[in-house]
Amino acid sequence: MTRCQSRWVNVIIIALVVILRSPTLLPSMYNSDEGYYGIIAEDTLDGGTFYHTAVDTKPPGMYYIYAGVFRLAGRNNLFAVHLLAIFVVVATALVVRRIGARVADDWAGVWSGIGYAVFVHAYRPGDTLTANTEIFASLPLALSVLAFLQGEKKASWCWMFLSGALVGVATLIRQPSAVTMAAMLAYLVYGWLIPRTQSLGRVLAAASGVVTGFIAVIAGLAWYYQWQGNLHDAYLWAWAFAIRYVESETTFLYVLKRLVTVHLTVILAWGLLWYFGIRQVIETLRCFRRRNTVPSEQVLLILWLVLSYLAIFIGWRFPGHYHLPVLPPLSILAGQAFSRFVAEQRRSPQPRWRWIRAGIIGTAALPAIGFLVWAFVVRTQTLNFLPIVQHIVEETSPNDRIFVWGSYPPLYSFSNRRLATRFVSCTHLIGAYASRPREVKGRAESVIPESWEMFRADWAAHPPVLIIDMSMLGYEWATHPMTRYPVLRAYLAGYRLEGVVNGARIYRRL
Numbered sequence: 001m002t003r004c005q006s007r008w009v010n011v012i013i014i015a016l017v018v019i020l021r022s023p024t025l026l027p028s029m030y031n032s033d034e035g036y037y038g039i040i041a042e043d044t045l046d047g048g049t050f051y052h053t054a055v056d057t058k059p060p061g062m063y064y065i066y067a068g069v070f071r072l073a074g075r076n077n078l079f080a081v082h083l084l085a086i087f088v089v090v091a092t093a094l095v096v097r098r099i100g101a102r103v104a105d106d107w108a109g110v111w112s113g114i115g116y117a118v119f120v121h122a123y124r125p126g127d128t129l130t131a132n133t134e135i136f137a138s139l140p141l142a143l144s145v146l147a148f149l150q151g152e153k154k155a156s157w158c159w160m161f162l163s164g165a166l167v168g169v170a171t172l173i174r175q176p177s178a179v180t181m182a183a184m185l186a187y188l189v190y191g192w193l194i195p196r197t198q199s200l201g202r203v204l205a206a207a208s209g210v211v212t213g214f215i216a217v218i219a220g221l222a223w224y225y226q227w228q229g230n231l232h233d234a235y236l237w238a239w240a241f242a243i244r245y246v247e248s249e250t251t252f253l254y255v256l257k258r259l260v261t262v263h264l265t266v267i268l269a270w271g272l273l274w275y276f277g278i279r280q281v282i283e284t285l286r287c288f289r290r291r292n293t294v295p296s297e298q299v300l301l302i303l304w305l306v307l308s309y310l311a312i313f314i315g316w317r318f319p320g321h322y323h324l325p326v327l328p329p330l331s332i333l334a335g336q337a338f339s340r341f342v343a344e345q346r347r348s349p350q351p352r353w354r355w356i357r358a359g360i361i362g363t364a365a366l367p368a369i370g371f372l373v374w375a376f377v378v379r380t381q382t383l384n385f386l387p388i389v390q391h392i393v394e395e396t397s398p399n400d401r402i403f404v405w406g407s408y409p410p411l412y413s414f415s416n417r418r419l420a421t422r423f424v425s426c427t428h429l430i431g432a433y434a435s436r437p438r439e440v441k442g443r444a445e446s447v448i449p450e451s452w453e454m455f456r457a458d459w460a461a462h463p464p465v466l467i468i469d470m471s472m473l474g475y476e477w478a479t480h481p482m483t484r485y486p487v488l489r490a491y492l493a494g495y496r497l498e499g500v501v502n503g504a505r506i507y508r509r510l
Contacts, residue, residue, distance in 0.1 A: 001106040001107065001110070006106070009097070009110050009113070009114075010094065012114065013090065013093045013094060013097070013113050013114060013117045014090050016114065016117040016118060017086060017089050017090045017093065017117050017121075018086060018090075019372075020117075020118070020121040020368055020372055021082070021085070021086050021089065021121065021129060022372075023125065023129060023372070023375035023376055023379050024082035024085065024086075024129050024131075025079070025082060025083075026379060027079070028379045028380050028382060028383050029082070029125075029129060029375070029379050029382060030078060030382045030383075030410060031126055031129075031130040031132075031382070032407060032408070032409060032410075032425075033130055033132050034078060034081070034130055034131055034132075034410075035408070035409030035410040035412075035413060035424075036056050036058070036409050036424050036425065037058075037062045037063060037065075037066045037131075038066055038070075038076055038078065038081075038409070038410070038413040039054060039409045039410075039412040039413045039419065039424050040054040040055075040056060040063045040066075040424060041063050041066035041067035041069075041070050042067075042070065042075060042076060042412075042413055042416070043418065043419065044063065044067050045067060045070060045071060045075070046418060048418075049228065049229075049230050049233075050063055050230065050233075050234065051230055051233040051234045051236070051237045051238065052230050052233045052422065053419075053422055054419060054422055054424055055233075055237050055422045055423060055424065055428070056237065056424055056425070056428075057237055057238065057241050057242040057245055057428075058133065058174075058238065058242075059171065059172045059173060059174065059175055059238045060172060060221070060234070060238065061133070061136070061137075061169070061170075061172040061173030061174075062132075062133055062136065062173055065081075065084070065136060065173075066081060069081050069084060075416060076413045076414060076416070078131075081131045082131055084131070085131040085135055085136070088135060088136055088138075088139050089117070089120060089135060090117075091139055092116065092120075092138045092139045092142050092328065093113045093114075093116045093117040093120075094113060095139065095142040095143055095146055096112050096113050096116045096142055096328050096331050096332060097109045097110060097112055097113025097114075097116075098146060099112070099142065099145060099146055099149070099328075099332050100112030100113065100331075100332045100335045100336065102146070102149060102297075103149075103295065103297035103298070103301065103332065103336070104335070104336045104339065105339065107339045107342075107343075108335045108336045108338075108339040109335065110335070110339075111334070111335035111338045111339050111342075112331045112332045112334070112335030112336075113331075113335075115273055115331040115334055115335055115338070115364075116327055116328060116331040118364055118365075118368050119269075119270050119272075119273050119327060119331070119364075119367075119368070120135075120324060120327050121368055121371060121372070122269045122270060122367035122368045122371060123265075123266055123269050123270075123320050123323070123367075123371060124320050124371065124374070125371060125374060125375035125378065125379075126320075127319065127320030127321040127323075127324075128320070128321070128324070128371070129375055130321065132321050133173050133174040133321075134174060134321050134322070134324035134325055135324065136173050136174075137170040137171075137173040137174040137177050137325065138170075138324065138325060138327070138328055140166040140167070140169045140170040140173070140177075141166070141167065141170045141177055141180050141325065141328065142328045143166050144162075144163045144164070144166035144167045144170065144180060144184075145163070145180070145184075145300070145304065145328075147159050147160075147162045147163040147166060148160065148163040148184055148210070148300075149297065149300075151163055151206065151209065152206065155202065155206075157205055157206070157208075157209040158209070159209075160205075160206045160207075160208075160209025160210050160213065161209045161210070161212055161213035161216075162213060163184065163209070163210055163213060164181060164184075164209060164210035164211060164212060164213025164214040164215075164216075165213035165214065165216060165217050166213075167180050167181045167184075167210075167213075167214050168213065168214040168215070168216070168217030168218050169217055171214070171217075171218070172217065172218070172221060174325070175238075175239075175242065176311040176314060176325070177325070178214075179307040179308060179310070179311050180304060180307070180308070181210060181211075181214055182307055183300065183303035183304040183306075183307050183308075184210055184300070185207055185210065185211075186303050187296075187299055187300040187303055188203045188206055188207050189203065190299055190303075191203065191296060195294075195296070197296065222234075241428075241447070241448050244447040244448065245315070245433065245447050246314055246315040247315075248315075248431065248433075248436065248440075248447045249436075249440050250315075250316050250317065250436065250437055250440065251437045251439070251440070253437075254436075254437040255316045255317075258316075258317060258318045258435075259318065262318045262319070262320055263312070263318045263323075266320055266323045269367040269371075270323075270327075270330075270367075271363065272334075272360065272363045272364050273327075273330055273331065273334045274330070274334075275334075276333075276334035276335075276337040276338045276341065277305070277330045277331075277333040277334035277337070279334075279337040279341075280298075280333040280334065280336050280337040281302055281305075281333060283337065284298045284299075284302060298333075301329050301332055301333055302329075302333070304328075304329040305326065305329035305330055305333060308325045308326045308329060309326050311325065312326065315435075317435035317436070319435055345357075384502065385408060385410055385411060385414070385502075386414070387501055387502045388411060388468065388501050388502055388504050389410070389411060389414045389415045391499075391501045391506065392411065392415040392417060392466060392468070393415050393416075393417075395466065395498070395506075395508075396415075396417060396465050396466060398416065398417070400417060400464075400465040400466070401417065401418050401419065401420040401462050401463075401464045401465065402415070402417045402418075402419075402420060402464050402465060402466045402467070402468060403419070403420040403421060403459075403464040403466070403467050403468070404426075404467075404468045404470060405426055405467065405468065405469045405470060405471055405482050405488070406426060406468075406469070406470030406471055406473070406477050407425040407426060407427050407432075407434075407470075407476075407477070408468075408470050409424045409425060411468060411470075412424070420458065420459060420462055420463065420464035421454075421455050421458035421459060422454060422458050423451070423454075423455065423458075428446065428448055428451050429446055429451050429452065429455060429485075430444040430445070430446055430480055430485075431443070431444065431445050431446045431447050432444070432476065432477065432480060434476065441476070441479075442479050444480060444484065444485075452487060455487065456487065459491065463491075463494075463509065464509070465508065465509055466498075466506060466507065466508055466509075467482075467491075467492075467495055467506070467507040468504050468505075468506055468507075469481075469482055469504060469505040469506075469507065470504050472503055472504075472505070473502075473503045473504060492507065494509060494510055495507035495508060495509055495510060496508055496510055
């Protein structure tokens with residue numbers, strides 16, 4: 001590939017990402033997850049502390065990213081966050097391209113990068129266009145694999161340390177990212193036991209570099225939190241409570257439904273990528289069977305793919321965005337098989353090749369374009385909360401605190417009013433998480449038994465001026481009116497109903 005061709009490939013990748021993420025550049029593409037990150041970041045800028053004055057079960061990486069953007073670009077500047085997400089997706093696609101070229105050839109790298117740029121957007125906009133953990137964690141994970149390959153080539157402990165540190169950074173953005181380190185360690189053991197290309201000493205040195213880098217990042221943040229005084233809170237929310245959520249009850253029928261309506265749908269939307277990715281895996285397995293020489297990098301990629309895929313099944317709920325970490329290794333494997341396929345088909349009769357090329361383009365373009373159109377169609381629905389925000393701003397002062405019953409964190413961040421309690425979402429109080437069966441949510445049983453005690457302490461410290469009751473705005477919360485809960489029923493006696501705005505009941509303190 002010429003240098004000019006290589007530059008044009010980069011331009012194509014950048015253009016694809018910008019076009020497919022263009023709905024996020026409009027002032028009308030907001031998501032509840034972005035609301036969680038945003039309000040916790042804003043609370044921190046107001047002097048709060050992660051996992052103490054504002055809480056959720058995510059690791060702190062996303063809060064730092066949002067807080068950094070807001071500090072530089074202005075409070076609640078989601079446009080700047082979305083711009084950063086575009087840069088991150090472009091950078092990830094280019095790193096995926098680099099890995100593909102390193103383990104195969106230039107054209108395999110090209111198709112790997114283009115495949116990632118296209119299919120990372122080929123599902124529901126709420127899952128793929130959100131500036132979410134999976135989007136941001138994929139970049140350090142891809143960089144970690146690239147650093148690992150460099151460290152193996154040069155037998156460099158420093159590169160291995162960097163690789164492990166990057167996995168640590170990704171884990172602080174999304175906990176299941178740690179499976180990538182497991183893939184690296186398994187690959188090192190494979191090199192020692194199967195082809196015998198690695199000595200035990202070299203394996204131990206490389207593994208120690210990866211593990212030390214990972215621990216250094218995690219331990220460094222733990223030391224900072226210990227100094228700050230919130231290490232215990234961080235452990236509870238980012239690990240203990242997160243595990244409780246993952247292990248919380250579900251039902252067989254609900255799991256089966258999610259497998260069909262979400263997991264299978266994602267697989268079908270990414271069908272072209274899966275087809276060629278599996279072809280590459282099968283080709284590698286055939287080489288094992290024939291006892292042919294297998295490029296060691298293929299084993300690493302397959303381990304990375306398999307463990308990332310298994311991580312989707314954590315909690316048995318299969319949210320669409322849980323599938324995104326599979327895309328980097330899948331794109332690299334598919335890029336290799338697709339590159340060979342194109343080279344073979346170009347030698348076939350021209351009419352046949354034209355039909356094959358049209359089919360491939362259609363299979364790749366239809367999901368991406370279809371979900372892009374969907375994003376533009378549904379985008380204005382994400383603005384329904386703005387009249388409520390306007391009312392909050394008009395009826396309160398900047399120093400007042402508010403309480404939102406339901407799961408609408410944008411009401412806090414867009415009104416620039418602080419939380420009366422630490423809970424950015426009331427789902428932590430009653431266990432009504434979006435990805436739990438409806439009959440389980442209806443029991444109103446929190447997976448965090450201590451939550452109501454925390455709630456009472458926060459309310460006593462700074463009771464809200466306004467209560468915004470959002471329970472009537474969707475069937476998810478219709479069975480959870482505030483009067484169902486004794487604590488809230490007692491507090492309501494000190495408030496009067498001020499009015500109804502866009503279906504939300506507004507109560508003012510007497």
